[in-house]
Amino acid sequence: MDLPAHTANHPEVALVPMVCGLDAVQTICQTWHQRYDRLPDALIVENSQAVGGHIGTTCDDFKGQIERLLPQIQDYLQTQFQVEIPLIAAGGVWDRADVDRMLALGASGVQVGTRFITTTECDADRRYKEAHLNTSSKDVVILPSPVGKPARALRNAFAEKVISGSADLERRCVANCLESCLCRDHRKTYCILQSLANAAAGDIEQGLLFSGANVGRAEEIVSVAEVMAALTGVREAVVV
Ligand SMILES: Cc1cc2nc3c(=O)[nH]c(=O)nc-3n(C[C@H](O)[C@H](O)[C@H](O)COP(=O)(O)O)c2cc1C
Incomplete structure (x- = not known):
């Protein structure tokens, strides 16, 4: 809630909260607007049905959430603040078709986690x-x-x-x-x-193996360049 206070002297720092429900967006935007005259620079919108690791507490209660959530957030921002803030969809994105589906729903980009686990560059055991x-x-x-x-x-x-x-x-x-x-x-x-x-470190029985729900599609360990090619649909995807 007080992120803008921490970055008050650093206007170049983008504030991009992660949310998984409209209530979180409303709370953040209203609070920041009133207290700091500021809104998020972008929002990462989590599909709680799929994301790996922590899931927002109240967010796994209905299916197809991201399909409803992205347009709901856009409507809210437009109605309340007359702004368009980039929305980055996270959860269950595996290939270009998934990326296109999120863009069609109004996302400006995607965040991908699980698919990068099975890459050569992933530094886990x-x-x-x-x-x-x-x-x-x-x-x-x-x-x-x-x-x-x-x-x-x-x-x-x-x-x-x-x-x-x-x-x-x-x-x-x-x-x-x-x-x-x-x-x-x-x-x-x-x-x-x-x-x-x-x-x-490789203790796969006594360790905590965070993972998204969209597993089972990886058949081999590939390079990040190959994953980027699958995500972008561009064979020669540039990896920076
Ligand atoms: C192994 C693993 C660890 C993660 N750790 C974090 C974390 O520390 N903080 C965080 O905000 N999200 C974390 N995430 C969530 C990802 O940033 C991302 O939003 C999510 O996994 C995207 O969904 P996907 O895994 O289906 O692609 C983690 C995800 C995975 C798979």
Whole structure:
């Protein structure tokens, strides 16, 4: 809510909040407009049915959400503030057809996460990447996190323990990384930094393998250039 205050002396910094519902857009825009005479420079609009990692708390309650949400946000911004703010759609985008679908709905761009896991350049351990090959959406679960929000990840021994509330979970805080943490403050859930680090280091059974719902389409590990070609539809896509 107070991001504009933090960047008051840095007008070149773009403020791009991530939202997954109209209520979040309304709260951010009204507050920023009143307090700071400012609106977001762009918004990342999450499709909570698909995004990997944390999911906004109230946002997984109906199907086809992004299809409704993008036009709703555009209408709201136009009606209330007479502005068009670029909307970046995130969640479940895999290829050019998905990009085109989001652009047709009014998005100005897309944010892609899961598809880049199975790239050569992804710096996670090879076993993390291989866990994403030949899986299916049936292997994806929603589990609680110490942040206090649900999160989407691949099913493994760790995820099963978290879901069942097993006492057999490491609850030692390793880095004091969150302002509010169920693990550090209440000895609940698990240490997220440790769990994600375990996964990135290749412990695919006892690590937390964040993943979007749109898994199962990757058959091999490819280069980022190949992913960009699939996303843009341009064979010689330039990777900066
Ligand atoms: C492994 C993984 C880690 C992620 N970590 C974060 C994160 O730390 N912060 C964040 O805002 N989003 C995070 N995300 C969400 C992505 O930024 C992105 O919005 C989302 O995954 C897009 O959906 P897709 O994975 O279906 O392409 C993560 C996603 C994945 C797959």
